[in-house]
Amino acid sequence: MNLPLFLDSLKILVQGMAGVFVVMAVIAVAIGALNKITTNKDK
Amino acid sequence: MQAIFGNLLQLDIKLVVMWIIGGVLIYLAIKKDMEPSLLLPMGFGAILVNLPNSGAITQGNEIGVLNVLYDAGIANELFPLLLFIGIGAMIDFGPLLQSPYLLIFGAAAQLGVFAVMSLACLFGFNIQDAASIGVIGAADGPTAIFVSQYFNSQYTGAIMVAAYSYMALVPIIQPPVIRAITTKKERTIHMKYSASTVSKQTKILFPIMVTLIAGLVVPRSVALVGFLMFGNLLRECGVLDSLSQTAQNVLANLITIFLGITIASQMQADQFLNPQTLLIMALGLLAFVFDTFGGVVFAKIINIFLPEGKKINPMIGACGISAFPMSSRVISKMALKEDKENYLLMQAAGVNVGGQIASVIAGGMILNLIAR
Numbered sequence: 448m449n450l451p452l453f454l455d456s457l458k459i460l461v462q463g464m465a466g467v468f469v470v471m472a473v474i475a476v477a478i479g480a481l482n483k484i485t486t487n488k489d490k
Numbered sequence: 491m492q493a494i495f496g497n498l499l500q501l502d503i504k505l506v507v508m509w510i511i512g513g514v515l516i517y518l519a520i521k522k523d524m525e526p527s528l529l530l531p532m533g534f535g536a537i538l539v540n541l542p543n544s545g546a547i548t549q550g551n552e553i554g555v556l557n558v559l560y561d562a563g564i565a566n567e568l569f570p571l572l573l574f575i576g577i578g579a580m581i582d583f584g585p586l587l588q589s590p591y592l593l594i595f596g597a598a599a600q601l602g603v604f605a606v607m608s609l610a611c612l613f614g615f616n617i618q619d620a621a622s623i624g625v626i627g628a629a630d631g632p633t634a635i636f637v638s639q640y641f642n643s644q645y646t647g648a649i650m651v652a653a654y655s656y657m658a659l660v661p662i663i664q665p666p667v668i669r670a671i672t673t674k675k676e677r678t679i680h681m682k683y684s685a686s687t688v689s690k691q692t693k694i695l696f697p698i699m700v701t702l703i704a705g706l707v708v709p710r711s712v713a714l715v716g717f718l719m720f721g722n723l724l725r726e727c728g729v730l731d732s733l734s735q736t737a738q739n740v741l742a743n744l745i746t747i748f749l750g751i752t753i754a755s756q757m758q759a760d761q762f763l764n765p766q767t768l769l770i771m772a773l774g775l776l777a778f779v780f781d782t783f784g785g786v787v788f789a790k791i792i793n794i795f796l797p798e799g800k801k802i803n804p805m806i807g808a809c810g811i812s813a814f815p816m817s818s819r820v821i822s823k824m825a826l827k828e829d830k831e832n833y834l835l836m837q838a839a840g841v842n843v844g845g846q847i848a849s850v851i852a853g854g855m856i857l858n859l860i861a862r
Contacts, residue, residue, distance in 0.1 A: 448612060448613070448614065449611060449612060449613075449614050450612065452611040452612075452616075452617065452620075453608055453609075453611045453612035455611070455617075456607060456608040456611040456617065456620065457608055459604065459607065459608075459617075459859050459860065460604040460605065460607065460608050462855075462859055463600075463603070463604045463852065463855045463856065463859055464597075464600065464601065464604055466707075466708065466851075466855045466858075466859075467597045467600050467848055467851050467852050467855055468594070468597045468598075469707070470597075470703065470704060470707050470708060470851050470855075471593045471594055471596060471597040471844070471847070471848055471851065472593075472594065472597075473703055473707070474590075474593055474699070474700055474703055474704075474847070475590040475591055475593040475594065476590075477699050477703060478586075478587055478590035478593075478692070478696065478699075479590050481691075481692050481695055481696065481699065482587065482590070482688070482689075482692055485689040485691040485692045485695075486689065
């Protein structure tokens with residue numbers, strides 16, 4: 448059992464999950480914008 | 491006689507155990523149809539490399555062909571990346587482009603990657619091996635190979651067996667976890683699906699945009715994301731059908747053949763038969779459980795803020811596990827089992843392809859956060 452390393456890794460857990468959420472949110476917003484732009488263009 | 495049967499005397503119980511493991515993998519591939527394209531070559535390879543003085547692997551000064559393939563395609567991460575071109579060409583991101591908010595569930599379902607990384611640290615693995623084990627939870631073979639090779643993990647063989655076995659076991663792993671954390675009422679929530687068309691420009695710009703965003707924010711993920719998105723661009727551009735078909739079929743099949751049998755070079759008895767392998771198998775299973783838990787619970791939390799009639803069926807959160815398209819099929823079947831008029835396939839497929847992107851980003855995030 449390596450408790451100190453486990454506790455250190457929790458920081459990476461938080462940073463990693465936060466990072467994935469941020470990137471996915473940015474991509475989702477960008478897709479929304481892309482959809483809007485291309486739909487308006489089609490109209 | 492010694493010259494003919496001398497090799498037999500070097501037979502060891504550990505080697506026989508590996509033959510049995512190889513046989514089990516072949517059985518699961520053929521009889522149970524569990525990821526046969528990977529488990530069959532891996533099973534056969536496990537037998538091939540565990541013959542006494544096997545000529546397929548390096549023995550002293552004699553270089554084995556599997557080691558040549560390993561150095562040429564896996565140690566430098568080439569095979570998983572090439573496979574990603576094929577996977578990208580196979581995926582239709584349409585359902586996701588219609589409802590981009592579904593991407594967020596893909597992020598939530600990466601919980602298993604990071605939670606199991608921490609657990610592996612607790613069990614005494616160093617941070618690089620722990621990260622490689624955690625990426626089993628990406629439910630994405632090429633990403634798992636890429637990360638474990640990046641960190642030069644000594645457990646690549648066990649990680650691969652766990653990753654591909656559990657991907658095939660998604661229909662068995664996910665339903666009990668989902669039932670345990672959702673109510674019948676939640677599982678029967680209907681979600682409206684309005685089929686809107688996505689413009690061709692969006693489909694073409696999407697892979698370029700994802701590559702730019704991922705590359706700028708998580709630069710180490712750019713090889714993974716870039717190759718996946720390159721494959722998708724081949725599919726969507728409309729002028730390279732022949733290349734797209736080649737990527738989806740010939741390229742993906744060729745790489746799969748070499749990948750499976752080459753991974754087996756890491757399944758030599760001395761490396762594979764140890765308590766760590768069992769621990770890795772257990773942690774891999776936990777990673778899939780945590781992924782499912784993360785996606786479903788996140789959907790339940792979102793539901794707290796949504797008005798009646800706009801609530802999300804929390805089961806679709808589980809599809810963020812990646813394992814495309816098996817997870818979306820499992821959830822769709824579960825929804826129909828609960829309520830014969832509850833069609834969730836499109837929403838589940840949207841989350842599932844979002845999970846494919848999220849798992850690659852999670853792999854890249856690990857590479858960014860942990861030093862080699």
